[in-house]
Amino acid sequence: MTDRLKLMQGNEAVAEAALAAGARFFAGYPITPSTEIAEIMAARLPAAGGRFIQMEDEIAGISAVIGASLAGQKAFTATSGPGFSLMQENLGFAAMVEAPCVVVNVQRLGPGTGIPTAPGQGDVMQARWGTHGDHPAVAFCPGSVREAYDLTIQAFNAAERLRTPVILLLDEIVAHMREGVHLPPPDELVIIDRPRPAGPPGSIGAAPAYRPGKGEVPAIPDFGTGYRFHVTGLVHDETGLPVNDSRVADGLIRRLHRKIELARREITFTRACRLEDAQVAVIAYGSAARSARQAVREARERGVQAGFLQLQTIWPFPAEEVANLSRRVPQLIVAEMNLGQLEAEVRRAVSGKAEVIPLTSGGGRLFTPEEILGAICTAPGGRLKKVVHQ
Amino acid sequence: MEVKNESIKPVEINQKWCKGCGICVSFCRQGALALNEAGRAALAHPERCNRCGLCEELCPDFALEVLARSPNAERPADSGSLKSGELAPRLADRQSKPSLGEPGGLPKLQLERYLRRAKLPHLWCPGCGNGLVVHALLKAVHQLSLDQNRIVVVAGIGCAGRAAGYLDFDTLHTTHGRALAFATGVKLARPELTVIVLMGDGDAAAIGGNHLIHAARRNIDLTAVVFNNSIYGMTGGQYSPLTPTAGKGTTAPYGNIERPFDLPALVQGAGGTYVARATTYHNRLLTDLIKGGLQHRGFAFIEAITYCPTAFGRQNKAGSPADALRWQREHAMNVQAYRRLAHDERRDRFPVGLLYCSEAPEYVEASNKLAI
Ligand SMILES: Cc1ncc(C[n+]2csc(CCOP(=O)(O)OP(=O)(O)O)c2C)c(N)n1
Ligand code: SF4
Ligand code: SF4
Numbered sequence: 148m149t150d151r152l153k154l155m156q157g158n159e160a161v162a163e164a165a166l167a168a169g170a171r172f173f174a175g176y177p178i179t180p181s182t183e184i185a186e187i188m189a190a191r192l193p194a195a196g197g198r199f200i201q202m203e204d205e206i207a208g209i210s211a212v213i214g215a216s217l218a219g220q221k222a223f224t225a226t227s228g229p230g231f232s233l234m235q236e237n238l239g240f241a242a243m244v245e246a247p248c249v250v251v252n253v254q255r256l257g258p259g260t261g262i263p264t265a266p267g268q269g270d271v272m273q274a275r276w277g278t279h280g281d282h283p284a285v286a287f288c289p290g291s292v293r294e295a296y297d298l299t300i301q302a303f304n305a306a307e308r309l310r311t312p313v314i315l316l317l318d319e320i321v322a323h324m325r326e327g328v329h330l331p332p333p334d335e336l337v338i339i340d341r342p343r344p345a346g347p348p349g350s351i352g353a354a355p356a357y358r359p360g361k362g363e364v365p366a367i368p369d370f371g372t373g374y375r376f377h378v379t380g381l382v383h384d385e386t387g388l389p390v391n392d393s394r395v396a397d398g399l400i401r402r403l404h405r406k407i408e409l410a411r412r413e414i415t416f417t418r419a420c421r422l423e424d425a426q427v428a429v430i431a432y433g434s435a436a437r438s439a440r441q442a443v444r445e446a447r448e449r450g451v452q453a454g455f456l457q458l459q460t461i462w463p464f465p466a467e468e469v470a471n472l473s474r475r476v477p478q479l480i481v482a483e484m485n486l487g488q489l490e491a492e493v494r495r496a497v498s499g500k501a502e503v504i505p506l507t508s509g510g511g512r513l514f515t516p517e518e519i520l521g522a523i524c525t526a527p528g529g530r531l532k533k534v535v536h537q
Numbered sequence: 538m539e540v541k542n543e544s545i546k547p548v549e550i551n552q553k554w555c556k557g558c559g560i561c562v563s564f565c566r567q568g569a570l571a572l573n574e575a576g577r578a579a580l581a582h583p584e585r586c587n588r589c590g591l592c593e594e595l596c597p598d599f600a601l602e603v604l605a606r607s608p609n610a611e612r613p614a615d616s617g618s619l620k621s622g623e624l625a626p627r628l629a630d631r632q633s634k635p636s637l638g639e640p641g642g643l644p645k646l647q648l649e650r651y652l653r654r655a656k657l658p659h660l661w662c663p664g665c666g667n668g669l670v671v672h673a674l675l676k677a678v679h680q681l682s683l684d685q686n687r688i689v690v691v692a693g694i695g696c697a698g699r700a701a702g703y704l705d706f707d708t709l710h711t712t713h714g715r716a717l718a719f720a721t722g723v724k725l726a727r728p729e730l731t732v733i734v735l736m737g738d739g740d741a742a743a744i745g746g747n748h749l750i751h752a753a754r755r756n757i758d759l760t761a762v763v764f765n766n767s768i769y770g771m772t773g774g775q776y777s778p779l780t781p782t783a784g785k786g787t788t789a790p791y792g793n794i795e796r797p798f799d800l801p802a803l804v805q806g807a808g809g810t811y812v813a814r815a816t817t818y819h820n821r822l823l824t825d826l827i828k829g830g831l832q833h834r835g836f837a838f839i840e841a842i843t844y845c846p847t848a849f850g851r852q853n854k855a856g857s858p859a860d861a862l863r864w865q866r867e868h869a870m871n872v873q874a875y876r877r878l879a880h881d882e883r884r885d886r887f888p889v890g891l892l893y894c895s896e897a898p899e900y901v902e903a904s905n906k907l908a909i
């Protein structure tokens with residue numbers, strides 16, 4: 148086995164994983180702290196038989212990505228808050244036309260221009276609800292360089308099999324930190340390609356482009372392969388052509404949600420530790436998960452029965468996992484670098500079965516393990532068993 | 538209205554598609570056509586028809602077919618055809634055969650080959666010029682014998698953008714203003730495909746203006762056709778960046794105080810290498826220019842001056858669809874003749890034809906070279 152131990156940055160891991168997942172098209176616009184991804188793709192794609200293009204803005208970036216996707220390429224873009232805001236209209240368009248693509252948003256502190264070089268987790272709800280209309284969302288949130296690699300692969304796989312845009316939400320810390328990572332050998336990677344028509348144009352296998360197939364996902368052809376079909380962001384029927392019928396609209400919107408719902412288990416990634424006997428648990432994602440893990444370790448050393456649930460998938464929200472947790476652990480601390488975005492989702496899932504304690508931050512810096520430890524120790528579940536030592 | 542001689546039937550009229558705009562009736566010099574009680578075109582005097590084919594060429598609804606048409610029949614002096622010699626020489630050179638001897642319309646069945654029949658009649662208003670731009674586009678595709686399976690039409694949002702849904706190619710109806718950016722992705726992903734981009738004037742020049750200048754600058758091999766009706770049609774008549782100064786819009790009730798773009802100059806300045814303009818009246822010229830654009834390697838831009846009787850015409854008292862076509866005939870001027878005029882002689886005339894053509898490295902090719 149070749150030694151695949153590498154020292155790399157989170158952004159680098161995203162770029163490498165994208166290539167490994169089969170991405171051959173990148174269009175974007177530079178913005179800190181995501182720019183390294185564009186730079187690496189610009190350097191690497193030509194030799195890999197792919198295309199890189201720096202567009203005139205992020206709207207153009209995601210537009211070109213969707214165009215390339217419909218022409219059959221695995222395509223992605225990378226940006227940060229201000230650019231992510233510009234992409235919102237077309238993110239919804241991609242969901243509506245079922246164009247697989249990956250949008251990387253390396254979160255920085257916002258709103259506004261904020262602090263471009265400082266981390267934040269303020270775009271959690273934007274990732275869910277940023278584009279207009281009642282659309283589904285899939286978003287993954289890595290907490291380490293290795294997770295950035297793995298979740299990028301998963302993001303492309305989910306985008307392809309579900310034919311939907313997938314958002315990869317990093318934060319500045321995960322994007323810029325360097326860690327030694329063992330990359331999985333390429334032949335161990337599971338790479339998924341989108342469903343395509345089962346037969347040539349005009350054959351029985353060639354269903355109308357938007358007829359739902361396995362898992363409610365249509366096997367839409369690629370442009371230029373002879374099927375001659377229509378793609379529109381307007382409400383459309385199975386053929387892809389627009390219709391002005393509220394029943395068709397209702398059916399389409401529900402199907403777009405349902406196809407994600409049906410795949411929920413396969414796209415829900417969480418990591419649990421020390422939850423067996425926990426009296427208090429920390430729920431965290433992204434770089435906050437790193438501090439939380441450390442805090443739980445220290446709490447355990449002090450005899451506190453603390454545990455930890457890391458959410459790698461944040462959308463669709465892992466409500467089942469959190470609900471299960473709330474049946475066993477009476478206190479849940481939600482640590483996030485915003486003023487409580489996922490906390491509300493946790494409360495909804497818990498629905499009163501456990502106490503939910505927010506640990507929030509305006510962003511701009513990583514939570515220290517001590518802060519989270521403090522929260523653990525002051526939570527009733529933590530306090531009971533707390534070993535006091537000043 | 539009675540059809541006098543059933544045995545001679547020089548013109549076939551699809552009553553389901555005709556919207557009774559009156560263009561054909563107004564332009565038929567022989568007086569062969571009239572509107573019937575239902576307000577649809579009918580062949581009132583078949584014996585008068587000399588099968589010149591002009592009605593077919595000017596019907597925005599693909600509703601007329603002149604059977605056994607006679608290309609040599611006497612036609613009005615300037616029936617939408619500027620002589621090929623009048624095009625800028627580069628375009629004429631590039632064309633394999635002189636285009637103006639050919640009939641301008643396509644025999645019916647061939648036109649329908651490129652249409653999604655089930656979606657017709659189209660949603661455009663009676664007399665809307667959009668159908669005429671589409672007609673010219675399809676003639677261009679047909680005359681070049683392009684492979685229907687290897688064409689992707691990318692369109693923006695607006696009345697013009699709706700064209701994509703009627704065309705039997707791979708078609709992509711995008712978001713408002715973004716068609717060129719989507720098309721850039723399609724073209725880069727599949728360089729062997731012919732990518733045609735259809736946009737309204739607001740679509741291309743307001744919300745999409747940034748993409749327009751950058752597509753031109755890159756000189757990427759796309760053929761962009763702007764349906765310039767000088768107004769926001771779809772949203773009901775707000776002024777656009779192409780509305781003339783003093784023109785009325787629902788958001789310019791006192792007359793537009795802004796100045797309109799000179800779109801060809803803008804695209805040329807941004808680096809576009811094929812810049813052309815025609816009107817819907819000059820349908821053969823429009824066809825030729827689109828053909829030239831499709832053959833051009835690089836960013837080809839064709840501005841089609843078209844008329845929106847509903848959202849522009851009413852507010853601006855610009856008359857019937859037929860009046861507007863006559864206005865186009867009277868105000869458009871061959872570019873070379875136009876350039877010979879002194880500035881003060883140009884007044885309200887505007888140049889049509891191939892306005893600019895040059896060679897420059899094409900983007901996809903430059904990108905190909907990186908891979909080596
Ligand atoms: C982002 C966005 N802004 C506004 C609109 C509303 N809108 C739809 S079409 C249109 C203008 C259409 O005018 P034009 O592009 O000139 O095309 P036309 O309808 O005249 O063919 C506008 C403003 C939209 N669909 N999307
Ligand atoms: S031009 Fe076409 S749509 Fe208009 S009246 Fe004649 S046949 Fe009908
Ligand atoms: S509003 Fe104007 S541009 Fe739109 S379909 Fe009607 S006539 Fe055509």
